[in-house]
Amino acid sequence: MKQINTESVSSLSTPEIEKKFVHHVYDAIAPHFSSTxxxxxxxxxxxxxxxxxxxxxxxxxxxxxxxxxxxxxxxxxxxxxxxxxxxxxxxxxxxxxxxxxxxxxxxxxxxxxxxxxxxxxxxxxxxxxxxxxxxxxxxxxxxxxxxxxxxxxEQEDTNLVTKWTPLAEKYVEEWQGPGSPRARVPSSVSLESIPESEESSLGGEGVKVCKEGKVLGDLKEEKNVKNQQEYFVPWHLPYHRAEISGASAHALATGLATKDDIKGAVVYNRYYHVFxxxxxxxxxxxxxxxxxxxxxxxxxxxxxxxxxxx
Known part of the structure; x- marks a missing residue:
């Protein structure tokens, strides 16, 4: 009987976090992303x-x-x-x-x-x-x-890192199989709007971490967690671009994106494992x-x- 390489099978199975926060996002923002x-x-x-x-x-x-x-x-x-x-x-x-x-x-x-x-x-x-x-x-x-x-x-501009959102414990379920990353911030995350620069597509203001309904404070304190490598990085899709992309209405309805009325944009979060x-x-x-x-x-x-x- 032929043996199945379970490690190979697991690596070919796409985790939900990639489907939601990589594949879906890039499909939704493709024209705007391309323009930058x-x-x-x-x-x-x-x-x-x-x-x-x-x-x-x-x-x-x-x-x-x-x-x-x-x-x-x-x-x-x-x-x-x-x-x-x-x-x-x-x-x-x-x-x-x-x-x-x-x-x-x-x-x-x-x-x-x-x-x-x-x-x-x-x-x-x-x-x-x-x-x-x-x-x-x-x-x-x-x-x-x-x-x-x-x-x-090791970002040259360390201020950028303070504007990313570390992945929290609740996202552990998004990963499958051996070699899965270990969550390092024991809290759930309430995502607020984070502005970005055109060049880096990064940037931002404070994002608050909540646990059991209590605000723990600005993530700048949390981001000193040693060995943190799993992040959400935001992309702001302007409303006029979002109207062209039919995916944005569905993303907003399902919670995969949020609205930032001040900046006039739909905010998507992209998954990153920084090396x-x-x-x-x-x-x-x-x-x-x-x-x-x-x-x-x-x-x-x-x-x-x-x-x-x-």
Missing amino acids: RFAKWPKVASFLSSLPSGSLILDAGCGNGKYLGFNQNCFFIGCDISPSLIKICLDRGHEVLVADAVNLPYRTGFGDAAISIAVLHHLSTENRRRKAIEELIRVVKKGGLVLITVWAV SEGELESLTNGITNARVVDQFFDKSNWCIILEKTS
Whole structure:
């Protein structure tokens, strides 16, 4: 009888927290999100420019496709979990499809290189993050390079962290399987409006933590909790944009979004697992067919370049 790898099965099963606070959110905010995403990160641009002419490059989690076609001497294909973002890419003439980062629909050894830019921090378990890395390595040829970037715990602007909402104990039920993160703030969260800057999509004012009906105070005190890595990061969708997106009415009705009348926006919360120093490299431990070529910190992101060795 064939044995089932339960760890692999669990990593392929999407936790509810990702469905609600990643997939649903990006579908709802896609056009507005895309309008703010056009600048190319220099390190990513440098990596893409360094690849040999004629290379086939896979962008896993391509978003609005801002890197697709960046190097005109190479061929690009992309995928993303959000159908709304993929439609934007298709309208721009890119070769893309809807796919999950932990289960890429490409044959082994398909591409010459792959990139995963700001994607892994939206995966809510260690197993899923590792599986996504394994998939990136699988789909490139021997000698192929993989660039991965994720948000860092060690933010250059520490004020930003005080404006994020740490995930509370009540969200534990959203995670499934081994490798699930452990909640570190023993309270439920009452989310208030948090403004953001266009560049970072972060920012904010005080968010209050409540327990048994009592306000414990501003989260600035709570955010000193050691090793906190699970957060909600808000996105403000202007009312005129929300009217275009039919998803917002449903999100408001079901409690997946809130209204901020002062700012005239529907507020969505996106799930993030921010990475500590060395964590990205540690996920590659046990992956025998790849080696670390480079790793670095860039603009509040941890980055790693892997080479497939066999």
